[in-house]
Amino acid sequence: MSRTPSIFIDGESGTTGLQIRARLANHKGIEIRSIPEEKRKDPETKRALMEEVDAVVLCLPDAGAKEVASIAREMGAKAPRLLDASTAHRVDPEWVYGFPELTKGHAERIAAARRVSNPGCYPTGAIALLRPLTESGILPADFPIAVNAVSGYTGGGKSMIAEFDAGTVGPFFLYGLGLEHKHVPELQLYSGLSRRPIFVPSVGEFAQGMLVSIPLHLDALPGKPAPGDLEAALTAHYTGSEWVKVLPGEGGARLTPEDLNGSNALELRVYGSAAHRQAVLVARLDNLGKGASGAAVQNLGLMLGVEVDAALPVAA
Structure with missing residues (x-):
């Protein structure tokens, strides 16, 4: 019988950590290990547990x-694999970006990586909309x-959360x-x-949910694409994806941000006007789902x- 892999969630009492635990609550294929609360800031206790688990x-x-990444480097071959939900390593070339649908073969890169940076919630929606268009040449870099x-x-x-609750x-x-948001890089x-x-x-x-929108003047793009060309590029990129779906953009519809709460789904739509040569790309996701813990x-x-x-x- 194969051994059940184990993980340690460092920061498990925060919003993201709690949601990860909840999403793994009924999962028998992953064991969650913890440190007693009174020892959570003790580096030696943390290092000892890191030597025992498969991933942190x-x-x-x-x-x-x-700091934890530094401890892992010191551990050498004894170090577990790391999945970082902070912004610390998202553009670090030594870390693999954790958006499996980014491009062909990227899920395999994540599977083989020792260090993976989990994406931010806002960038997940924007990158999902833009990357297929830059890759296809529709959108110049x-x-x-x-x-x-x-x-x-x-x-x-x-x-x-406390501010809104109060x-x-x-x-x-x-x-x-100030145009210096940490997600821009x-x-x-x-x-x-x-x-x-x-x-x-x-x-x-509202507690959960997210909409990301990107307006485009189609006549300003090389080749002057139609809205259908943008949708076709997105569809081709995500065909076969379990979690990312490209759906029709219905011009008269209202799009609300909370419909995917609790899921790991990401919906992409192209709303366009052929007459006005304009389009709006829209992504909908749960900011705690595909945008974080999911x-x-x-x-x-x-x-x-x-x-x-x-x-x-x-x-x-």
Whole structure:
């Protein structure tokens, strides 16, 4: 009988860590190991557990993630595989970016990697929309891109959740208006863009869910593509994908952000006007699902060689 692989979630009491545990709650193919609460900050206790498990998921601030990565380097051959949910290593060339659908063969790269960086929630939607268009040549790498997005407040972690629970913030706000949001480097790199995109994030008064939208003037693109050409490129890229689906963009529809909550699904749509030569690309996902914990469970399945359901289990 083969041994059940084990993991340690470092930072398991945070939003992402709790959701990973919940998504693995009924999974018999992965064992979750923990450190007693009073010893969670003891480096020797942590190192000892790291020597025993197959993988460590880093649900930590960037500084903490870098510290654990340093411990793993010191451990050499005894080090477990690392899956980092922070932003610390997302553009580090020594880490494999954890978006399996990024391009052909990328899931296999994740499966073979010792160090994987879990994507950010906003970049997941934007990269999913843009990468097929830059790869196909429809969208030039230096094309000026603006990305707009709205997330549920759980994306801001415990502090933002507390603000909304206390009613000390309004129902909606823009932020990142200094144009230095920490997600921009990975968004640019993995979308295949040579020009820095403008990214305008926002938060709404709902717990989970996300919409990412990218407007395009089609006549400004080489070849002057039709909206159907954009949809065809997305469809070709994600054909056969379990979690990413390209759906028709119906111009009269309303699109709400919460419909995929609890899942690991990512929906992509192209809304377009042939008459006005305009299009809007839209991604919908759960910011705690495919945007965080669902993606982490999907990546763990690849890294450990086990089949997983990355969605939250349905309550009986």
